[in-house]
Amino acid sequence: xxxxxxxxxxxxxxxxxxxxxxxxxxxxxxxxxxxxxxxxxxxxxxxxxxxxxxxxxxxxxxxxxxxxxxxxxxxxxxxxxxxxxxxxxxxxxxxxxxxxxxxxxxxxxxxxxxxxxxxxxxxxxxxxxxxxxxxxxxxxxxxxxxxxxxxxxxxxxxxxxx
Amino acid sequence: xxxxxxxxxxxxxxxxxxxxxxxxxxxxxxxxxxxxxxxxxxxxxxxxxxxxxxxxxxxxxxxxxxxxxxxxxxxxxxxxxxxxxxxxxxxxxxxxxxxxxxxxxxxxxxxxxxxxxxxxxxxxxxxxxxxxxxxxxxxxxxxxxxxxxxxxxxxxxxxxxxxxxxxxxxxxxxxxxxxxxxxxxxxxxxxxxxxxxxxxxxxxxxxxxxxxxxxxxxxxxxxxxxxxxxxxxxxxxxxxxxxxxxxxxxxxxxxxxxxx
Numbered sequence: 001x002x003x004x005x006x007x008x009x010x011x012x013x014x015x016x017x018x019x020x021x022x023x024x025x026x027x028x029x030x031x032x033x034x035x036x037x038x039x040x041x042x043x044x045x046x047x048x049x050x051x052x053x054x055x056x057x058x059x060x061x062x063x064x065x066x067x068x069x070x071x072x073x074x075x076x077x078x079x080x081x082x083x084x085x086x087x088x089x090x091x092x093x094x095x096x097x098x099x100x101x102x103x104x105x106x107x108x109x110x111x112x113x114x115x116x117x118x119x120x121x122x123x124x125x126x127x128x129x130x131x132x133x134x135x136x137x138x139x140x141x142x143x144x145x146x147x148x149x150x151x152x153x154x155x156x157x158x159x160x161x162x
Numbered sequence: 163x164x165x166x167x168x169x170x171x172x173x174x175x176x177x178x179x180x181x182x183x184x185x186x187x188x189x190x191x192x193x194x195x196x197x198x199x200x201x202x203x204x205x206x207x208x209x210x211x212x213x214x215x216x217x218x219x220x221x222x223x224x225x226x227x228x229x230x231x232x233x234x235x236x237x238x239x240x241x242x243x244x245x246x247x248x249x250x251x252x253x254x255x256x257x258x259x260x261x262x263x264x265x266x267x268x269x270x271x272x273x274x275x276x277x278x279x280x281x282x283x284x285x286x287x288x289x290x291x292x293x294x295x296x297x298x299x300x301x302x303x304x305x306x307x308x309x310x311x312x313x314x315x316x317x318x319x320x321x322x323x324x325x326x327x328x329x330x331x332x333x334x335x336x337x338x339x340x341x342x343x344x345x346x347x348x349x350x351x352x353x354x355x356x357x358x359x360x361x362x363x364x365x366x367x368x369x370x371x372x373x374x375x376x377x378x379x380x381x382x383x384x385x386x387x388x389x390x391x392x393x394x395x396x397x398x399x400x401x402x403x404x405x406x407x408x409x410x411x412x413x414x415x416x417x418x419x420x421x422x
Contacts, residue, residue: 005233008233009233012227012231013222013223013224013225013227014223016222016223016225016227016231017219017220017222017223020219020222021215021218021219029222030228030230030231033231034230034231034236037231037233037236038236041233041236041237096214097211097214097215097218098218113215115180116180116208116211116212116215117212117215117216117219121182122177122180122182137173137176137177140176140180141172141173141176144176144208144211147211148204148207148208148211151211151214
């Protein structure tokens with residue numbers, strides 16, 4: 001296997017994590033990863049060095065953006081097969097954060113996940129989204145404020161009283 | 163060098179948490195946080211948020227990678243494997259019964275195939291109620307119908323034989339699809355039950371079959387969607403999934419044999 005393929009393969013677990021958080025449905029998330037990999041492999045010869053990791057996140061982010069266009073008037077879709085329910089040790093907390101993420105607009109959710117979950121730098125996220133760093137920072141600030149409010153709104157009992 | 167007396171900005175608080183702050187400014191921010199409990203509380207909440215994200219999603223990265231994401235398979239997709247995926251999906255679809263798969267509807271997110279299937283269902287709804295002119299070319303001119311649609315659409319349009327499920331070809335028509343022409347075939351049973359098979363160019367690479375139902379004006383339809391060599395297929399008809407997948411399976415089997 002080529003070095004290129006090896007570096008793509010090494011990214012699959014992280015891409016799946018990002019896609020799951022972005023799309024919230026396990027089946028659709030893996031569809032996104034699969035489409036990302038197919039595109040990446042098809043462009044193997046066009047890839048002239050650079051950061052494979054950022055490039056893969058870029059493809060996935062763009063695919064998800066296309067997928068979500070004009071969703072409001074679309075019929076509800078469900079995966080044909082039962083998905084594996086996400087097993088997690090902190091189930092209650094996990095549902096809260098997933099619900100809070102769901103309230104974010106697309107580009108804010110992507111910034112928040114790329115920075116906080118995937119550990120990318122502001123510069124990398126700016127390149128992925130094709131925007132200036134200042135835009136990444138304002139999206140991140142808005143996303144954090146929004147998620148914080150959503151989490152606190154859901155669990156008023158845990159709010160610290162000063 | 164930065165002046166410790168310069169107030170710390172909102173951007174700097176974020177950069178501090180994300181390790182994007184120049185090292186020489188970190189001390190200033192820490193001093194600031196000690197004196198500003200509101201900002202310290204916010205910074206702490208962002209760290210808790212990051213922990214919650216990892217607690218919620220890290221397990222996905224630790225799962226074994228599903229077979230369908232195997233790079234070797236994606237490079238040279240084996241027809242047999244693709245076929246196996248769809249056949250297995252259909253089987254599970256029929257056997258699944260009421261074990262909660264519908265409950266996913268509420269949490270489900272839309273996908274690229276949505277506009278596609280919606281177009282197909284709109285056409286289905288529009289023409290199945292049509293008694294006198296449901297099609298442009300009648301089913302008894304099957305060869306002409308196939309040749310005409312193939313020529314206009316640009317891919318091999320094939321009208322499958324569905325008589326083993328009691329369905330007879332009523333005929334077909336050409337429709338505007340999402341990115342160009344679409345072919346539309348209608349079938350009917352002796353009891354008047356109608357199914358339609360819609361095809362159009364599809365950009366998605368996904369081979370997985372998807373199911374949806376649509377409820378409009380009191381009429382409820384079910385549809386199965388899949389893609390095959392860049393062409394998307396939507397079989398629309400009843401919400402009885404056993405019946406629907408029986409028909410879809412026949413359509414899939416025949417188009418697979420035809421093109422593979």
